[in-house]
Amino acid sequence: MLEDYFRQYGLIAILALVAVAVPTSMLAFSWLASRVGIRPANPTPVKLETYECGVETIGGAWNRFNFRYYLYAILFVIFDVEVVFLYPWATKFIRLELFALIEMGVFVAILLVGWAYAWRKRDLEWGS
Amino acid sequence: MNCQLAPDNILYGNGLYRLLYDAAGTLLPCWLAYLAAGLVIIFILVNGVLLGAAVITWTERRLLGRFQNRVGPNRWGPFGLLQPIADLFKLLTKEDLTPAGADRIVFALVPIAMVAPLILMTAVIPFAQNTALASLNVGVLYLLAISSVTTIAIFMAGWSSNNRYAMFGAARAVAVLISYEVPVVLSLLGVVMVAGSMSLGQVVEAQALPFLLVQPLAFFVFLAGMSAELNRTPFDVAEAESEIIAGYHTEYSGIKFALIQAAEFGGVVVVSAIVATLFLGGWSGPLSEYLGWLWFLLKTGVVVFLFIWIRATYPRLRIDQIMAFSWKFLLPLSLINLLAVSLEVFFLRGETGQLTATDLGIMTGINLVLAVAAIAFFGNLIRRRVKFETRRPAQNVVPGVSTIEVS
Numbered sequence: 001m002l003e004d005y006f007r008q009y010g011l012i013a014i015l016a017l018v019a020v021a022v023p024t025s026m027l028a029f030s031w032l033a034s035r036v037g038i039r040p041a042n043p044t045p046v047k048l049e050t051y052e053c054g055v056e057t058i059g060g061a062w063n064r065f066n067f068r069y070y071l072y073a074i075l076f077v078i079f080d081v082e083v084v085f086l087y088p089w090a091t092k093f094i095r096l097e098l099f100a101l102i103e104m105g106v107f108v109a110i111l112l113v114g115w116a117y118a119w120r121k122r123d124l125e126w127g128s
Numbered sequence: 129m130n131c132q133l134a135p136d137n138i139l140y141g142n143g144l145y146r147l148l149y150d151a152a153g154t155l156l157p158c159w160l161a162y163l164a165a166g167l168v169i170i171f172i173l174v175n176g177v178l179l180g181a182a183v184i185t186w187t188e189r190r191l192l193g194r195f196q197n198r199v200g201p202n203r204w205g206p207f208g209l210l211q212p213i214a215d216l217f218k219l220l221t222k223e224d225l226t227p228a229g230a231d232r233i234v235f236a237l238v239p240i241a242m243v244a245p246l247i248l249m250t251a252v253i254p255f256a257q258n259t260a261l262a263s264l265n266v267g268v269l270y271l272l273a274i275s276s277v278t279t280i281a282i283f284m285a286g287w288s289s290n291n292r293y294a295m296f297g298a299a300r301a302v303a304v305l306i307s308y309e310v311p312v313v314l315s316l317l318g319v320v321m322v323a324g325s326m327s328l329g330q331v332v333e334a335q336a337l338p339f340l341l342v343q344p345l346a347f348f349v350f351l352a353g354m355s356a357e358l359n360r361t362p363f364d365v366a367e368a369e370s371e372i373i374a375g376y377h378t379e380y381s382g383i384k385f386a387l388i389q390a391a392e393f394g395g396v397v398v399v400s401a402i403v404a405t406l407f408l409g410g411w412s413g414p415l416s417e418y419l420g421w422l423w424f425l426l427k428t429g430v431v432v433f434l435f436i437w438i439r440a441t442y443p444r445l446r447i448d449q450i451m452a453f454s455w456k457f458l459l460p461l462s463l464i465n466l467l468a469v470s471l472e473v474f475f476l477r478g479e480t481g482q483l484t485a486t487d488l489g490i491m492t493g494i495n496l497v498l499a500v501a502a503i504a505f506f507g508n509l510i511r512r513r514v515k516f517e518t519r520r521p522a523q524n525v526v527p528g529v530s531t532i533e534v535s
């Protein structure tokens with residue numbers, strides 16, 4: 001059992017190495033290609049400017065964010081944590097008693113109240 | 129030599145994997161046979177994703193051409209089939225620029241961070257009978273976890289470019305991605321519940337009836353959510369060409385751009401494979417048990433076509449519509465699905481804690497009616513809400529003030 005576990009994740013580890021190696025080798029190949037002149041590499045200051053609309057770029061991009069994103073992020077965290085509890089429950093649900101169903105119903109209902117509150121307070125609307 | 133796999137391993141059953149393993153086992157010691165079989169599967173997976181991405185670029189452009197009453201690429205090779213190769217060589221010979229103000233290391237890491245999770249996601253997908261790289265007992269969770277890495281990669285791209293439009297694109301993409309993560313994750317709970325396992329192999333085996341029929345709501349939510357996670361057209365505000373140049377990959381050129389594009393199209397392949405596995409019955413099909421890969425490919429192809437069809441049909445949504453679609457439409461739908469499926473499973477399961485094909489048939493009947501009713505109800509609700517949405521006119525705009533807010 002444990003041996004099987006390590007075998008499976010061992011293969012996934014190998015796949016992870018390959019998955020990183022493939023794009024890395026393509027980037028390396030592109031770098032080599034610039035060395036031997038297959039692709040050009042002669043940057044100029046104008047070329048290295050970021051593209052905005054065609055005229056000279058003014059200022060950087062590392063600016064302030066709209067706080068809207070923050071609200072969505074909080075809602076996301078709430079529901080994603082909920083899911084952490086829901087998945088083990090769902091996996092074994094087919095063999096569980098009535099108590100488990102009611103308990104999870106209560107758990108989801110509490111979160112639903114929060115969601116309804118956010119909707120009511122117009123936090124789910126982008127423009128307001 | 130007769131090598132035994134652990135009996136609780138799904139790869140133990142008859143299938144391509146077993147064939148490979150036994151063939152290697154006649155020549156090599158057992159642990160080496162295991163490694164060799166694994167390496168062959170890894171080879172298939174990596175090439176499947178990369179070649180799949182290449183084929184999709186061609187298919188998508190040809191089909192979009194047909195949808196839009198034009199021809200599409202048809203010059204290079206028969207039916208333009210060699211177009212992806214031409215594209216690759218063109219991008220390889222283009223200059224690869226890094227903007228002067230960019231965060232160079234993060235900028236260079238982005239293509240890797242985009243392609244790698246894509247290939248990693250394929251590890252648990254059973255692409256032929258009893259054949260996958262690993263039959264993890266947390267397969268669905270693994271998929272969801274690895275697929276969220278893309279979010280970080282997209283934000284890395286936007287942030288490191290030091291380009292305003294890239295930043296806008298990345299911020300929008302992250303907002304959309306995390307919003308659609310919630311209904312997607314909740315919709316898969318129904319699948320896990322009926323299958324009684326998170327292992328993808330067992331999800332496939334539980335599908336006496338395809339889950340597309342048993343849980344149409346979950347399928348709808350998952351397809352819409354994945355469409356958004358792939359940044360495809362109805363939800364492509366992250367790279368809306370007519371608004372913010374190319375979004376988060378504005379500053380990318382040459383091979384880095386090629387890799388990002390490959391990740392995008394490869395994403396379509398991988399997600400289609402996941403949809404085919406979870407909702408269309410994966411490798412199960414008639415005829416020989418060794419033809420599983422053929423049914424799997426066919427089902428994946430159907431889902432890919434569906435994605436391209438959706439892209440050709442719908443116009444782009446505004447960001448507020450996208451958010452409303454996720455939080456006010458897909459989220460309640462996925463919760464209704466969760467409630468309905470849990471009640472059905474609870475009352476239909478037998479003494480043994482098993483669902484028979486008849487039970488699945490009953491669930492299909494109930495859930496189809498429920499799906500139509502729920503979509504009609506919430507669709508009506510959200511349409512009214514969006515229609516009355518008034519955009520606040522821009523006030524107090526002082527020219528020359530450089531506080532740019534991302535919207």
